[in-house]
Amino acid sequence: MNDILIQNxxxxxxxxxxxxxxxxxxxxxxxNIIGEHIDYNDGYVLPAAIDKVIxxxxxxxxxxxxxxxxxxLNEEFEIDLTQEVKLSDVVWTNYIRGVIKxxxxxxxxxxxxxxxxxxxxxxxxxxxxxxxxxxGMIFGIKSLFDLKIEKKDISLLGxxxxxxxxxxxxxxDQFSSVHGLENKVIQLDCNNLDFEYHNADFKDYSLILFxxxxxxxxxxxxxxxxxxxxxxxLSIIKSHFPEVKSFRDATEEQVLSLKDKMTEKVFxxxxxxxxxxxxxxxxxKALDEGNIELLGELLFETHYGLSQEYEVSCEELxxxxxxxxxxDAIVGSRLMGGGFGGCTINLVKKGNExxxxxxxxxxxxxxxxxxxxxxxxxxxxxxxxx
Numbered sequence: 001m002n003d004i005l006i007q008n009x010x011x012x013x014x015x016x017x018x019x020x021x022x023x024x025x026x027x028x029x030x031x032n033i034i035g036e037h038i039d040y041n042d043g044y045v046l047p048a049a050i051d052k053v054i055x056x057x058x059x060x061x062x063x064x065x066x067x068x069x070x071x072x073l074n075e076e077f078e079i080d081l082t083q084e085v086k087l088s089d090v091v092w093t094n095y096i097r098g099v100i101k102x103x104x105x106x107x108x109x110x111x112x113x114x115x116x117x118x119x120x121x122x123x124x125x126x127x128x129x130x131x132x133x134x135x136g137m138i139f140g141i142k143s144l145f146d147l148k149i150e151k152k153d154i155s156l157l158g159x160x161x162x163x164x165x166x167x168x169x170x171x172x173d174q175f176s177s178v179h180g181l182e183n184k185v186i187q188l189d190c191n192n193l194d195f196e197y198h199n200a201d202f203k204d205y206s207l208i209l210f211x212x213x214x215x216x217x218x219x220x221x222x223x224x225x226x227x228x229x230x231x232x233x234l235s236i237i238k239s240h241f242p243e244v245k246s247f248r249d250a251t252e253e254q255v256l257s258l259k260d261k262m263t264e265k266v267f268x269x270x271x272x273x274x275x276x277x278x279x280x281x282x283x284x285k286a287l288d289e290g291n292i293e294l295l296g297e298l299l300f301e302t303h304y305g306l307s308q309e310y311e312v313s314c315e316e317l318x319x320x321x322x323x324x325x326x327x328d329a330i331v332g333s334r335l336m337g338g339g340f341g342g343c344t345i346n347l348v349k350k351g352n353e354x355x356x357x358x359x360x361x362x363x364x365x366x367x368x369x370x371x372x373x374x375x376x377x378x379x380x381x382x383x384x385x386x
Contacts, residue, residue, distance in 0.1 A: 032176075
């Protein structure tokens with residue numbers, strides 16, 4: 001699928017600069033199988049790199065200026081590497097400016113380069129195209145100038161670049177973009193970056209994302225509220241069970257025993273978090289055993305929790321998941337990402353993909369008057385040099 005993207009990117013580079021690229025890099029988007037809203041609650045996430053990528057072509061240009069062309073946007077910019085890096089009004093360039101700034105601030109020395117890039121990651125779909133852009137750019141500069149940067153540090157530099165742009169993201173997106181392995185998911189502890197791989201060979205099932213094509217504006221304010229509610233709930237648990245240091249130490253029984261000590265909202269948030277941490281552990285075991293049906297049940301449970309207890313869903317996402325639950329061809333479905341719009345992730349029995357898409361597309365259009373988009377994804381390798 002990416003062969004045409006690679007060919008077109010390299011051809012565009014040759015046409016633009018009259019030479020062949022010295023380095024070609026693929027940097028992927030990501031999905032998260034399960035473990036939503038628990039990265040900041042001391043739980044594990046379970047992301048994986050996917051086969052939707054940004055392709056970059058690089059060469060040294062033996063100057064102190066870099067020229068970068070975004071093929072898909074039909075836009076380009078130049079940056080003088082001897083000058084202080086500042087934010088621009090052209091937003092997409094800031095992710096690259098941020099990468100250059102982070103590399104320079106961390107003592108890495110490099111000269112000017114030419115770069116073109118093109119992507120088949122759907123922008124705004126929650127598949128982390130910005131992390132792919134940051135990590136692919138760092139990886140390309142590292143390879144071009146033989147910089148000594150570990151994989152973990154590529155992730156952290158990418159995250160810092162995004163923070164500099166003004167988006168206070170966690171580490172999951174960059175980490176999974178860099179560390180992904182084909183047919184493996186990453187059980188990641190976002191606190192200390194400990195991680196381990198688990199099998200993710202879906203053999204008889206297809207992973208399909210249903211893009212709701214809606215984005216409700218509640219996310220930022222509600223996200224901050226959820227964090228405050230969870231902190232309050234954890235404080236109550238700690239006051240009654242001193243051995244609990246974080247949600248990872250708490251049990252569902254402990255939470256249930258404190259129901260009358262919390263507000264209804266706080267109890268619901270905490271109950272979801274503790275159960276979701278346990279679901280991630282169960283999901284890893286199910287994947288290692290190839291029990292995709294059990295994984296699917298866990299996805300449905302997670303969506304129920306996100307919708308009813310954590311309250312970050314919306315009617316469009318609920319309709320998609322509730323319909324999926326009644327469809328024998330779909331063994332698991334849930335909202336993916338922060339919520340209030342975006343995609344659902346679905347495990348569909350192979351051979352049923354086209355019928356499922358036809359059915360859901362019509363039903364969604366009839367119900368909401370909105371076109372439903374579909375992305376078929378496969379779990380793939382992280383950022384790589386071709």
